[in-house]
Each structure stands twice: as C-alpha cells, then as structure tokens.
Amino acid sequence: MAELQFREALRDAMTEEMVRDENVFLMGEEVAEYDGAYKVSQGMLAQFGPKRIIDTPISENGFSGLGIGAAIMGLRPIVEFMTWNFTFVAFDQIVSNAAKIRSMSGGQLKVPIVFRGGNGAAGQLGATHSNSVEALYSNIPGLKIVAPSNPDDAKGLLKAAIRDDDPVLFLESELMFGLKGEVSDAEDYVLPIGKARIAREGDDVTLVAHSKMYWVAMEAAEELAKQGIEATVIDPRTIRPYDIDAVADSVKKTNRLVIVDECQPFGGIAAEVGFQIQRACFGHLDAPVERVTAKDVPAPYAKNLIEAWMPSVADTVAAVRRTLYM
Amino acid sequence: MAELQFREALRDAMTEEMVRDENVFLMGEEVAEYDGAYKVSQGMLAQFGPKRIIDTPISENGFSGLGIGAAIMGLRPIVEFMTWNFTFVAFDQIVSNAAKIRSMSGGQLKVPIVFRGGNGAAGQLGATHSNSVEALYSNIPGLKIVAPSNPDDAKGLLKAAIRDDDPVLFLESELMFGLKGEVSDAEDYVLPIGKARIAREGDDVTLVAHSKMYWVAMEAAEELAKQGIEATVIDPRTIRPYDIDAVADSVKKTNRLVIVDECQPFGGIAAEVGFQIQRACFGHLDAPVERVTAKDVPAPYAKNLIEAWMPSVADTVAAVRRTLYM
Amino acid sequence: MATPSKSASSHAPKAAASGDGSSNEDALAHAPGQTPAPPDERAERVDAPDETIEAPDARPVAPSPTMPDIRVFRDSGHTHESLGLSGETVVAMYRNMLLQRRFEERAAQMYGRQKIAGFLHLYIGQEAVSTGAVWGTRPDDPIITAYRDHGLALARGMSPDAGMAELFGREGGSSRGKGGSMHFFDAEHHFYGGHGIVGGQIPVGVGMGFACKYKGTGGVAMAFFGDGAINQGAFHEAANLAALYDIPVLLVVENNAYAMGTSVERSRGDADLSKSGYPYGMTSVVVDGMDLFEVYHAFKTIADEARAEGDQGGKPFFVEVQTYRYRGHSMSDPQKYRTKEELEAKKDEDPIVRVKQYLVEHGLATIEALDALDDEVKAEVNRAVEFADASPEPPLASMYEDVYATNDVPYTV
Amino acid sequence: MATPSKSASSHAPKAAASGDGSSNEDALAHAPGQTPAPPDERAERVDAPDETIEAPDARPVAPSPTMPDIRVFRDSGHTHESLGLSGETVVAMYRNMLLQRRFEERAAQMYGRQKIAGFLHLYIGQEAVSTGAVWGTRPDDPIITAYRDHGLALARGMSPDAGMAELFGREGGSSRGKGGSMHFFDAEHHFYGGHGIVGGQIPVGVGMGFACKYKGTGGVAMAFFGDGAINQGAFHEAANLAALYDIPVLLVVENNAYAMGTSVERSRGDADLSKSGYPYGMTSVVVDGMDLFEVYHAFKTIADEARAEGDQGGKPFFVEVQTYRYRGHSMSDPQKYRTKEELEAKKDEDPIVRVKQYLVEHGLATIEALDALDDEVKAEVNRAVEFADASPEPPLASMYEDVYATNDVPYTV
Numbered sequence A, B: 001m002a003e004l005q006f007r008e009a010l011r012d013a014m015t016e017e018m019v020r021d022e023n024v025f026l027m028g029e030e031v032a033e034y035d036g037a038y039k040v041s042q043g044m045l046a047q048f049g050p051k052r053i054i055d056t057p058i059s060e061n062g063f064s065g066l067g068i069g070a071a072i073m074g075l076r077p078i079v080e081f082m083t084w085n086f087t088f089v090a091f092d093q094i095v096s097n098a099a100k101i102r103s104m105s106g107g108q109l110k111v112p113i114v115f116r117g118g119n120g121a122a123g124q125l126g127a128t129h130s131n132s133v134e135a136l137y138s139n140i141p142g143l144k145i146v147a148p149s150n151p152d153d154a155k156g157l158l159k160a161a162i163r164d165d166d167p168v169l170f171l172e173s174e175l176m177f178g179l180k181g182e183v184s185d186a187e188d189y190v191l192p193i194g195k196a197r198i199a200r201e202g203d204d205v206t207l208v209a210h211s212k213m214y215w216v217a218m219e220a221a222e223e224l225a226k227q228g229i230e231a232t233v234i235d236p237r238t239i240r241p242y243d244i245d246a247v248a249d250s251v252k253k254t255n256r257l258v259i260v261d262e263c264q265p266f267g268g269i270a271a272e273v274g275f276q277i278q279r280a281c282f283g284h285l286d287a288p289v290e291r292v293t294a295k296d297v298p299a300p301y302a303k304n305l306i307e308a309w310m311p312s313v314a315d316t317v318a319a320v321r322r323t324l325y326m
Numbered sequence C, D: 001m002a003t004p005s006k007s008a009s010s011h012a013p014k015a016a017a018s019g020d021g022s023s024n025e026d027a028l029a030h031a032p033g034q035t036p037a038p039p040d041e042r043a044e045r046v047d048a049p050d051e052t053i054e055a056p057d058a059r060p061v062a063p064s065p066t067m068p069d070i071r072v073f074r075d076s077g078h079t080h081e082s083l084g085l086s087g088e089t090v091v092a093m094y095r096n097m098l099l100q101r102r103f104e105e106r107a108a109q110m111y112g113r114q115k116i117a118g119f120l121h122l123y124i125g126q127e128a129v130s131t132g133a134v135w136g137t138r139p140d141d142p143i144i145t146a147y148r149d150h151g152l153a154l155a156r157g158m159s160p161d162a163g164m165a166e167l168f169g170r171e172g173g174s175s176r177g178k179g180g181s182m183h184f185f186d187a188e189h190h191f192y193g194g195h196g197i198v199g200g201q202i203p204v205g206v207g208m209g210f211a212c213k214y215k216g217t218g219g220v221a222m223a224f225f226g227d228g229a230i231n232q233g234a235f236h237e238a239a240n241l242a243a244l245y246d247i248p249v250l251l252v253v254e255n256n257a258y259a260m261g262t263s264v265e266r267s268r269g270d271a272d273l274s275k276s277g278y279p280y281g282m283t284s285v286v287v288d289g290m291d292l293f294e295v296y297h298a299f300k301t302i303a304d305e306a307r308a309e310g311d312q313g314g315k316p317f318f319v320e321v322q323t324y325r326y327r328g329h330s331m332s333d334p335q336k337y338r339t340k341e342e343l344e345a346k347k348d349e350d351p352i353v354r355v356k357q358y359l360v361e362h363g364l365a366t367i368e369a370l371d372a373l374d375d376e377v378k379a380e381v382n383r384a385v386e387f388a389d390a391s392p393e394p395p396l397a398s399m400y401e402d403v404y405a406t407n408d409v410p411y412t413v
C-alpha cells in the first residue's frame, strides 16, 4: 500500500490504462501543456506525447461529441471536464448521444468513453460553479455514474471505468484532489462498478453518503459515537447502477436511514434512495428516512452562507437524532 | 364555459397577455410564418406582426439566452421550444442563467420569461424525442415548473406564468394539443402557480399524476372503482413549487399513495413526492408509497415496446392493488 | 496614440513605477503564491517547475483578410469517361438512386396505411448527394447524418428489408425496431446514424474522422447535416476542432433550401453558407447536388485530399451541397412556405431523371432496360415491405437489451 | 452533366414519368394527408389554408466570396483634440483606469490575506478596453461580460466599496455577498454581470440589444467575452441571431492572447479572430486594446452606427480588441505558457502608463498632479477595503432571499 493523493491515484489509473491499451487517450482543457488545471494529468504529456494527451479549446459540446465519435470507432477516450459545471453546455451530447446511441442502434454500437472531472461545490465559487450533477445525469438510462470518496476507490474504479464498454461519468472533487490515502499496489487494481462499501458498522442507524459527503457522514458517525449512537456508514461508490441492496440489508438491521447528499434536494440522490428504501424496508423502518442535502437555493458566495448551504456534520447528527426521536 | 382544444387555450392565454402587455412577445422555431409546428400560435403572426411573433433559426441555446437578456431588460418573452427534448442544447442557458442570475445579483435583477413546448413521449418517436425533462429541471432552484393536464388549467396557468416575475418552464404535450375541454370564459382567467387540484375523491388510495399521466390516473381510478376501490386523484399542476401539503392531507385520509409519473424513475418526480410523503406521513402509511414510471431504458420506437415502456392504466391498477396487499 | 508606447516608461519613470509591471510585482509579492491557500484553490497550488516552456508568439494576429478559399463543382460538363466511370458503374449508381426513391415512395404509402408511425422524413430529390458521396469515397469511410437518413443508409448498402422493417418497428429492423426512421444505423456498412437532434451528429462525425487519423486507417469521415443545423453551436465547435486538429472529415451541409418551413434566407445573417468555413481557415466547397457527376467528382477529389497519412496530416473541408427536397419536411407539412412554381422548377432538375437521360443519350442503356431496372427495384422494395410485414414485433423483453454493453439490466424500478 | 437539366423530362418522357414530380404526386396520393393521422402527428394535421404565402426565392445562393469587411483602429495618431476630448475628460479616464488597477492590486493583496476566496481573475493590463468602451458609449448602453469583470464594473461606475465588499462576501457587497468576484452586477449602472460560464453571457447580451431595439431606446448592448469563449457554440448562435435580426449589439472579444494556459494559436483552426464576423455578414472591427484613444474612438464610431432608429434598423458588429493580461489567469497560475520576455515586452505597452505619459507630454497634467491623483485613488481603494472589512457577514436568512421575485421561499427541504 502506498499513500497517494486522490489526483495521483487518478493519474496512476489513467497512466496504467494508457500503457496497457494504446486506444486510450486523454482530452480536455489544459490537460497537456498546462499539466492539468488541477494537476491530475501532470507529467502525462511528457510521458505519452501530444497524440494521446490533447489540449482542447473551450468547446465542451464539441469535444464531448468528438470523444463519443472516437469511442464508437473503437477508441477509448477519457474526456476531462475542468469541472462538471461546464457540462451543461455539453448536456445534449452526453444525454442524447452517449447514453442513447447503443439502444437506438439496437446494440450495433457501443460507446466506451469516460467523462471525468470535479463535481459539486468547491468552496466560495458561487452558483454557476457549485453544481452536483449526479442529481441530473443519474436519471438517464444508458449512463453509468461513479463517484468515489477516496484515492483507493478512485484508482480501482477509474481503471474499471476506462475498461467498461459503456459511457461512464466519473465524478471527482476539486476539494478532494489533495486528499491522501492508502492505495492498493496490486499489480492490476480494478474494482467492480456497482458495489457499495461498508465503511463502518453500527446498530443504531445507517448513514449513506458518496464522494465528499462520505467524509461528512464519517465525521458525524464519530460525533454520534460520542453520544452513544453507533452508525453504519455506507459509501455506494457508484450512483448508477446503485447498490440499493447493500443499503436495504443494513436498514433491515438498523431500522433507520439518513442519506447525506450534496445535490439539491428535489429529485436528488437522497430522494431516490429514500424512496427505494421506504419501499424495500417498509416494515423495518422505525422512523422516516431522513436526508441532509444542499439547501434548495443557488449556492451563495459568502463564506458563512456557503457553509450553511452545504450539508454539515451538525445537520447530519441532528437528522440522525430525529430518526431516534431524540 | 367554452370548449377548446388545449392548443387553443394556450393560444388564447398568449393572445390575451400580448394584448394586455406590449412587452410580451413570442419567439421560437416555426411559430410565425408556419403558424406553429403544432399550430399553437396559429394566426398570431397575422394578429401581432413579425415584431412580436418571431421565427428563429434552430439555435435553442442562442434564442434562449436572447430571451433571458430581453427579460432582464424588462421584456416578457415567451420562448417556444418545438419540444423540450431540444432544450438539452440550451441546458446551460436555462440552468446557469435563467435560474441563477437573480440570486447571483443579490436580487438586483429578475428574469420574467416563459419557456414552453411539448414534453414527454409523443408516440413512436424514439429515444431522442421522448424525454420527460421535469425530472431534470425540477432539481434546479430559481426555476418554476408548470405542467397542466387540461385546457382550463393550461389557460389559467399560462397567463399566470407570463405575468410571473420569475423564469417559468411550462410543460405541454404534443399528444394533448388536440385535447378538448371546457375553459372558463372569465374576463381575466389566472390560476395560482403552486396549487394542486383534487380531481376525484376516494377513501382507499391517493393517486398523484401530472400532465398526460393525469389521464392515466383517472382511467385507473375508473377501473379501480369497478373493483370496489375508491381513489382520490390529485393533479399537482405545478412541479416547482410542489403542493406537497395537498398530497399529504389526502394520504393522511387514504393511508396509501401511488404516483404516476412519465419521467425515468431514478430521481424523478415520483421519487421526490414519495420521499416527502414517507417523511410527512410516516405514521399514516399502511403500505409503501408506490410509483408507476417510464421504464428505466431509452424510449424504444416499436409500437409494442413504447406502449410497454409508458406508464399504463394496468401498471397503475396493479400498483394500487399492491398498496392494498391485494 | 501618437507617442510610441516603448518610450512611455522611460520618459515617465515615476509613472512607470506607479503603473507598470514593477509595481505589479510588488502587489503580487503579497499574492497567495506565498500564503496558505484557501481549500478551493489548493488544488491548483501544486508546485510547478519554474522554467517556462517554449510558448508560441502571443502577439495578436494582425487582420489579414485573405480571400476565402472556395472551390465550386458545378456545370463542369463531365462525362462518365472524363470521370473514369464505366457505363456499368453509372447504371449501378442510377439503380441505387432509384432504390432510395422507390423505397421512400413505398414508405410514404405505408405511413398512410399506418404501418409506419412517428416522424418520416423523406430524402426524395436529394438522392444524387447520397449516391455521389458514397461512390466517391471508400466503403469504410464512416458516414453519419441527421434524421433524414434513409437515402444515405441505402446508398451505403443497408438492405431495404432491414430498413423497411425498422420503419415498421419490427424485430427484423436494422435496430431491432428500437430506432425508427430517424435512427437508422448500419455498423457493418460504416453508417453510424441517423440522429434526431439537429446538429448533434456533427461533433460525433468529427470524432470519427479523429479516430481514422489516430488509428492511421487512411479513412475520411463524412458528417452530413442540414442548412438548419448549421445554426447549432455544435457545428461551430466541431468545425473549429476539425480544423485545429487537421482531422480528415468532410462537414457536409445538404442545403435543401429549407429547415422545416424556414428558408436559409430567413435563418441566416448571410444566406451564403459557403462562407462558413472561413473563420476556421477551412477550404469551402460548393457542389451542385442535383448533378450526380458533380457530387461524385467533388467527393472523390476532396476526400482524397482530406485523408491523413498514417496518423499525420489530414485536412477537413466544409462542403455545401446545393440540393432540394421534393416532399414536405415530414409527412404532415402544408408547404405554404414555397410556391408550387418553385417546386415544379426544381422537379425539372430531378437528379434521377437526369441520370436516366444521360444513360440513354450516351447509349449506356436503353429506356426499356432502365424501365426493367425500375421494375426490378420496385420488386425489391415490395419484397422489403413483405419482409417487414412478416417480421415479428420485437419481444417485450428486448426493451431491456442493448441499453448497456455490460450489466445490461434495468437499473431502477 | 453536359445535358441541360431542363431538357431531361422532354427528351425522356418515360423517364420523366418514372422519376419526376408527376410520379411523386402519384405516390403522394397515398400519403397520410388523406388518411387518419397517428396520434403523434395529429397535432400537425390541423387544416391549413391552401393559398401559399409569398415565399422567398429558394434557389441556393451562388458563392460570392466577397472580401471580408474589416475595419482597423490602430496607430491612428489620435490626440484628445482630434477626438474632441477635453483634458479633464482624459484625466477622468486616466483616473478610472487607475482605479481599476489599484482596486485589483489591493484585491490580490486581500486574497493573499484570505479576506477574499474562490477565484479572483484580474483585469490588470486590459483597463484601456473597459474605460475606452464605457467613455465611447452611453451610460445606459447595457454591458455584460464574463467572470473577469471588476474592470468593466468599475468603469461603469460600480462603487469600489460595493465591489470590494462583494469580494469579501459581505452584506454591503454589490450582490449582498452572493455573487463573488465572478458574478459582479450593478443594475443601476446597466452592468449586467459578471458570468461564470465561458460564453454563456453572449446570447444574453444579444438579448439586451434586442430589447433596446424592441423598446426603441436607441441603446446598443455590448457583450464582452474572451478569446477562449469564441470557441463556444453560444458565440456562433448569438452572432447569427444578432445579424439575422439586425440587433444593435457589439460582440466584443477581448483577445488577451490566452485562455487560461492556451494561446489563441493553440485553440483555433485559424488564429485570426477578426475572421469570425464573416459567415454572418457582419462587419469585423480590430482595435488596439492597449491604446485608450483607439478603443474610445472605435467604440464611439461603431456604437453610433449600431444603434437602431426606434424599433427599426440596427447593425451588430464583431469587435476584436487586442489586449493582454499582465497577471496569471487566476491567483494560482504558474504561467509556464508564456515567456518572461513576452510579458515584459507587453508591460512596456502598459495602457495606463501610456495615458499618463500622454497627459504629461501634452501638458494636460503634471507628474505631481497625477501622482496626487494616484494617491487619491489609492486612498479611495483603502476606504473600500475598510468598508468591506467593516461590512457585516450576510445574515444566514438572506440565503433564502433573492431566489425568486415572487414566493421567495425555499421550495424543498
């Protein structure tokens, strides 16, 4: 096990796959000569050259479509978005083409492409730069969505995503790129897409959270432990397909569920998980499923406002206590 | 009361508002010389002239943004999309600009604009042309979303939307444009945005459905009545804000809820309503909240497949019977 | 200003001190490079090596309004000999155009009988474009187009059976009944759709050309789109990418004069679409799309110029093919936007009639032989209708297939 | 082909019968016009009056490669007299540029002290563009720009207090602390942001020009964007709409040579951005953005040409202003993409130094007076910092305000 930053784990995953398969290439804004806006691709231009590490103009719709066409022709593009906020100008390519072409061709074509970049709020960037897009893309059949919370999962799941024959949206976080963690140094480390990870076991309540929010849930679990409340914490790791069974199995033991989700609440990930669990565990729930989400207003800039806007440890602890009628 | 087609009710609403306020104008593809791809704006060019009934090139992103800029300057644009499927190329304008500019300006600006057009599947059009977009846009604070099921609501709510000072997404249906219904001939007929309509009262179960699906719910209610099951049917009419209290009040009486929603299931409208109701009515529910949605695959073209893909009366009856453990 | 800028800082040292770079540096001395970064910026703060890379000269480019580079393929008086085409080949091309025409005439009929539903956009009148482009390029040069796709699919070799069955929504259809008229695909013949969102296929087509170059196949991709689609941002982004990366791709606008009911004049600031290649430094090509030989010659010529050598070189072209649609936009178009006179005048240029005329005049075939050929084509289309009608509805379970290549299951219920 | 198309049908009657319009009509006789329509098409089936409207001539436009219309504003040797500017006015313009410079120098400093967070994009080096454009147009001509927005906001009259407080995220900020650096707005001064999504403001700016014409205010809108933003589809769609509708709007690309770390040469098929107006039939204007007088003159000239008469007329322009950014893209840019030599050379053209130089040389002000002015500006900026620091954090409840103009409440919990 080596200790790596999240960005290094992503870089290692891409590098290993590019070494393994010459059809894999990386394309995006500032990925090559600038070494990556967030330095995820640092050094990759030097290693692989300009044919495979490609700087693009600011044309997300154009280069997303370009990647889709290249994927249909048998290449395996990794398209980096500086952040997922900027995919709103490429929304049609992802939703109408990447997601639907296989089905509309009756299975004649496949679209093995990875779209990746930072997702969610990243401090005081204001409303245009703070979107959690999984609430939108997870509604779309034909897409797969992965959102890891730590470097180890990031490496194993990005390698899986690059090898996957379907379009995979890979959600990272600017705030986590510097996060360090142990990463398996197994020869060829690939994790399965669609399997949750039980991070912590506790009998009183189940907490589910992905990506950045996983850390909020873990911190809340620590705080709750101090209050004598033991929480199970589940990191779904993948949003589509969603490992609902892992959550249901846990809720059948704890009888309580709180979902921490940075998405805007209406129709977000928490809503879906909550809906499925009330249906799957109706007889087991001792309290309503609770959610902790971003507030239902555009993300504000001011420090105190954005902090209040984000799901917090305090919000999570309070939600858990509600499920315990405390 | 006059009997009007849905498209006529929409036309009357736009015409009345344009007569009332010279700042209102209509812009979109084929709205003027072609008299509307679906004839909603038939005759309006003749009445108002090319300054106020404006044909556009196929540039949804461009003319959506144009409308937003005009709205900020005090005009009241009605932007017609030939269908909402085509708004994926305009997604950024709607989500980053229309929804967020007021908040980011600290309330200095407002964006009084209506975006309208057909939403959802419309027969055998295939995957690119069958999206129910409320599952996506309803996640976005700053937007309002209206989705009427009949000509009377269509008229009263479209007039309200045009007068509203915020961006309103107005969802219609190609399959309903020809639908006839009684429309109030009140002098100035404006309905409040955000209020549900109780269409039918029954003690056994609550059915909630908007737009086209309202008719599926009503037909299912008839069918259920034959089986001795009496359903309350609620048409929320507005998706954002959503009149959850009307649903909760009913569920507290019926103790059962089935949502019929044409959206793809994951994070769709049904998920959100189901989540909120299990939270608000936890002690009142005698069965899990059930949903009937489009199948979680891209819409197929073949007649038998698209019929199986759509939420149906049979699916709805079956879901209701599940909530009754029958 | 009259004063040369260079002199400024020297003549006005204090001014310089107050306004120029040096004081900028002072200000920057306090900049966060030296201070702990707030979280959202930390990511960009990884130490970057100090040496500067060889940067391109950044001096703004002086405007050098060069004359746009436009090539016209029209009235060249080609004969099949001058083009190196055998009589048999021209007859084969004629048959292919006729197949498209008869296929769609029958499809329209079947639509009327409600065997076909949804939208049905007929290509009738534009057949010289599809056939000329296909014969002028290689069978494995990737092709992508919009929803008006029957013609190109059949030109590329899609079987009428599979095409008609797709229109009927049957298991035997090219997409197993899942795509319908707007979403024809035939991977075996390198025909990649059939796309319903106007303009959405253009960047995808550029990506196909990118792949040809990346893999060094020597192929050139063709992205077809309509005169209305050129107003989508996707065209602009894709064209610039194609030019920037020297991608072997032909961006082909089939200018049939209308987007639904909107003429080019009513949709453009300047109706001359051939100007569209200029900002990207791309050569524009204008082609008479009613003349099979012009289209063939144009595509053959530029496709070979466009091809990359291995993974080097390559050159995109912007191609305006001037054609015309004889039928309504879809099956329910009152066509008030054009006069009957205009339509009739265009029908006098019928690309199929012109080829037939040519074959007869040049003694390459007799009227009788060509009429027999027509009967043969009609019979082939009739068989396609029979095949489609006999083909079973897709099994309901197939709805859950072909969504994913792996874990192909409905993810949510 | 050699045979004139007109002759085709006459020479080959049978051919005509089999391939031309008449047989089209036969086929159409079976078309759904006469049959009950499937539900999804019924909508288009409402009976349309039969008479055809006057349709534009649909014959495809022949390529007429006209020389692009480009006007250059550079090295004109203007003096304030030749431009009709009083010495006081030039001093006021100088003061305004200096205000932008000093404001941002202090902002950078405050960012280092973590009083400001998020992204901070400095306009330093581009001040002649904002000041020249604002002085060359009317105070109520709407302006919209991207996230590099402090300069234009201050040029338009936003108070440094409100601007600095916005950067600090305080209640006294121009957007009550909700927008931050990238999202400055000042409706009172007709400054409409401050937009974070590259290119997203361009269609909005065109809409503002549309409104000026619709209302007949005689105003002209200005949409500013970067050389990187021109590669967004939004630019293409907005430019065509502006040209098609004769909208009084200036599409102004501030070409500062780089988009983050990507030079124009590395982002365009053709690096000459002045070619971008051509496809839309739009006049392109190239301006030396380091020269205040050139910018002023250019904007004054074309803005007045662009204005509509009441709700008639109006003419959009594509304007390339060639400028340069002295600082990094944002606060954490190693700037490896350019050489120190290039940067220093550009700093010798400092637009502020040049104006100061001009004022002194033309006896419009003494160095001493200008230094005093600088001290005054610095003091004003210091007061802004004090104001910002003293301004309270926005109340938490304000997060739920300003989302909607009506029913302003959180809709979902």
Ligand SMILES: Cc1ncc(C[n+]2csc(CCOP(=O)(O)OP(=O)(O)O)c2C)c(N)n1
Residues within 6 Å of the ligand: B029, B058, B060, B082, B086, B089, C148, C196, C197, C198, C199, C225, C226, C227, C228, C229, C230, C256, C258, C259, C260, C325, C329
């Ligand atoms: C983005 C988008 N907007 C609108 C439509 C609806 N629509 C379908 S075809 C069409 C006209 C396209 O005209 P053109 O590009 O000239 O192609 P043609 O039909 O002439 O072949 C329109 C507006 C669409 N499918 N996609």
Ligand SMILES: Cc1ncc(C[n+]2csc(CCOP(=O)(O)OP(=O)(O)O)c2C)c(N)n1
Residues within 6 Å of the ligand: A029, A058, A060, A082, A086, A089, D148, D196, D197, D198, D199, D225, D226, D227, D228, D229, D230, D256, D258, D259, D260, D329
């Ligand atoms: C659609 C979109 N893509 C990417 C970004 C990230 N981004 C912010 S600024 C920038 C560079 C823009 O350069 P340019 O347009 O030249 O403006 P300048 O910074 O030079 O003023 C990029 C890529 C964004 N904000 N929006």
Ligand SMILES: [Mg+2]
Residues within 6 Å of the ligand: C226, C227, C228, C254, C255, C256, C257, C258, C259, C260
């Ligand atoms: Mg067309």
Ligand SMILES: [Mg+2]
Residues within 6 Å of the ligand: D226, D227, D228, D254, D255, D256, D257, D258, D259, D260
């Ligand atoms: Mg720039």
